[in-house]
Amino acid sequence: MAPKEITITGFTVRDLRWPTSLDNIGTDPMNLAGENSFGYLQYQTDAGLVGTGWSFANGQGNDVLCTAIRSLAPRFVGRTLSSLTANMGQTQRKISSGQIRFMSPERGVLQLATNAVLNAVWDLWAKAEAKPLWRLVADFTPEEVVRAIDFRYLSDVLTPEQALEMLRAQEGTKAERIRLALENKAVPAYNTSAGWLGHSDEKVRELLKSAMSQGFRHFKLKAGLGLEADRKRLGFVREVVGDEGILMVDVNQLWDVDEAIEYMKHLADLKLWFIEEPTSPDDILGHAKIRAALKPYGIGVATGEHINNRVMFKQLLQAEALDAVQLDACRLASVNEILSVLLMSAKFGVPVVPHSGGAGMVELCSHVSTIDFVVVSGKKSILEYTDHLHEAFEAPAAITPDGFHVTPTAPGYSCDVKEAEFGKFECPSGTFWQSEIGQKMLNDPWRGVPGEQTS
Ligand SMILES: [Mg+2]
Secondary structure, three states, X not given: OOOOOOEEEEEEEEEEEOOHHHHOOOOEOOEOOOOEEEEEEEEEEOOOOEEEEEEEEEOOHHHHHHHHHHHHHHHHOOOEHHXXXXXXXXXXXXXXXXXXXXXXXXXXXXXXXXXXXHHHHHHHHHHHOOOEHHHHHHOOOHHHHHHOOOOOOOOOOOOHXXXXXXXXXXXXXXXXHHHHHHOOOOOEEEEOOOOOOOOOHHHHHHHHHHHHHOOOOEEEEEOOOOHHHHHHHHHHHHHHHOOOOEEEEEXXXXXXXXXXXXXXXXXXXXXXXXXEOOOOOOOHHHHHHHHHHHHHHOOEEEEOOOOOOHHHHHHHHHOOOOOEEOOEOOOOOHHHHHHHHHHHHHHHOOOEOOEOOOOOHHHHHXXXXXXXXXXXXXXXXXEEEOOOOHHHEOOOOOEOOOOEEOOOOOOEOOOOEOHHHHHHHEOOXXXXXXXXXXXXXXXXXXXXXXXXXXX
16 A cells, blocks of 8 residues: 655744853854754644754844744645655755745855755655654665755766766665664764863863763864963863874864964964864865965864855865865755765765754754765764753764764654753743843843843
């Protein structure tokens, strides 16, 4: 008997904001108040299943994100799931076309909204197949993977035929990698929880020691406080983690290009794997210049968490600007566009180290990194593990005692947030946002701006 057709009957968009800034989570040199937020979309269906998809935002930005999701979500209401999934590449192309494309084609907040809408479809698809998302994709034929991608703008670097060839080359050994994934041996973790600005030295030492005892060897820290302060802090971290520890630093777009080069030369003796987001995420040639200049010092360059589409990743790879592709599972147009970036990265031989430093990111990226390993690159990379807010999720991410991500097992894309979280943190109705401190934060138009924030 053919499976019952599933039809999307309606949707809800909810504004969910956690006041993570109160714990100094998410602070960086450009933003003093990180408030992990979701524009949270749920598609209801006539089969009782709910497709959940969200994009990530920061506090005030969530107003704009939720509005953008509301503008795209109605497009799929009344559609059957199979009409959307039969050709996901076409579905991606259609959702990013039309009048709304004028606002900013495949970038900006509309790209985030596109991601939320497509994530909800992928989540629904995986739930309908009773598989975790990574397994849905792992069970695709190479042709089915290729059909999920919109190759427009990519064919000078990657054609569907080349992608097919790459995927077919991995087919023979895929079963073995699926076995490793099922044994939680697919995705090694690295740690950033120790690295947020705002923690005291003592707190950092304590967090590092605890992370090392959990098997972590890679550590990423925020930098950019000034050479003296950075050298002191990073020197102290190097001392705690020893020579075998792999250190990375992140400055969240702080510098001009030449400034980045000059600054980082002075940290060369600390043996850093890479500098992350040294300058504007839009400056492709700038990243290439920084990478070339720092190469003799043994420091690489990484970026990606603000890269909005496959075209920018294509150019970063063409320009040889990257040592690690830090795609973000919510910046790109969902699994569709992620697959294209995984394929291009594999083609250029650059490891994918997804950005997953916010609530829910590890939940999504544990699928993405597993897909990279099992289906696309065939190579193990690493994935950030931050340890906040997992308890908010129905299918929380976790790590093993030997420092691997636990491979997701629940059907879907691990997007579902527990209903109790909305009672507290839905904005503005949740109890936290109705409290005195919550109201003060909401009413401060300068939240996060150094020197201007009043709450
Ligand atoms: Mg970063």
